[in-house]
Amino acid sequence: MSFLSNLSIADRGRYFDVLAEVAHIRTHLDLVHWLRGGVQHFMPHDILVAAWGDFQRGAIGHDIVAPLRGVRTAQANMSALVSRLQELFANWSAANKQPYVTPAERINGLLGLAPQQDLIHSSAPAMRSAMVHGLRDLRAEQDCLYVVLSREAISEKTCAAAMTALLPHIDMAMRQTALPSKIITQGSACGAPAQITISRHGPDSAAPDNGMTGRELQIMQWVEMGKTNQEIGTILDISTFTVKNHLQRIFKKLDVYNRAQAVSRLKNSHYAHG
Known part of the structure; x- marks a missing residue:
């Protein structure tokens, strides 16, 4: 039955x-x-x-x-x-x-x-x-x-x-619903180093100052946790190629050359909390 x-x-x-x-x-x-x-x-x-x-x-x-x-x-x-x-x-x-x-x-x-x-x-x-x-x-x-x-x-x-x-x-x-506007990443307990937080804007909306979008900050959050492009694509339900394109735009906006530099730049920005 x-x-x-x-x-x-x-x-x-x-x-x-x-x-x-x-x-x-x-x-x-x-x-x-x-x-x-x-x-x-x-x-x-x-x-x-x-x-x-x-x-x-x-x-x-x-x-x-x-x-x-x-x-x-x-x-x-x-x-x-x-x-x-x-x-x-x-x-x-x-x-x-x-x-x-x-x-x-x-x-x-x-x-x-x-x-x-x-x-x-x-x-x-x-x-x-x-x-x-x-x-x-x-x-x-x-x-x-x-x-x-x-x-x-x-x-x-x-x-x-x-x-x-x-x-x-x-x-x-x-x-049909967007993820919560703010997700605290791994290791962000009280007293931990500053962490990157995603924008309160939607994934495709522009954030202030350097023009980082919610989706770009979301990707950088996972980059900070050490996830590969393939893993990030799996988590966000986008292709590895799309993740790579996002990262290239992020590097250009932040005027950096690699993932470590991008994480460091964002940790020292208003997108960090601690």
Whole structure:
């Protein structure tokens, strides 16, 4: 029996309403409202973690969507988060790529923060369980992983079918929204060296002064983390050739000759924080 065939007539109406709303999602706030609205009826949860890229090599982009105060993409420790997402992806692959439930202990520190800073267990109520599922983007040739966390116990029998049915639509909704305006890079804990932050403008809009665009600053953020052109292309869903062209324009704008010089120049600019 399919997910839809098991629904009552009323729930079928709710389900189709949820799908119809996807077309109107444009911002992160729209996404939060949608996930906290009708989606909750079929898949109750408090936090959604989305990740995409090459999980084997750790070239992963991520986004955290939650209405809870303090739980934000920009506040995750990238290196710890990537490692945990790789583990969850491996478990999902081993489970024949079917949705599975994992207890809170398996995802403790999912946001990659030290225990005293763990956003899930301090600023936000403790999460009790999570469900993991993913899909393969054949056009971009990358995997996408989704983790929903809940303060309540998640029923694998009930929620697995709902997540399987909703995941393509959640994926579509995510793709229609821009990433948060600011992402803190690996190693940017309190007292760490200054880091490059991306512009509050969109990926194609121009930033002040030297004309750096949001997309160019986004690329330089990954360059600072030591990612190759191929890895950056995978994370941002653009070609390696496009990354190379962006870097050539960046070097020209900053009047530098290589990646190290570009990172140094930006760290000493108003684009850095520390």
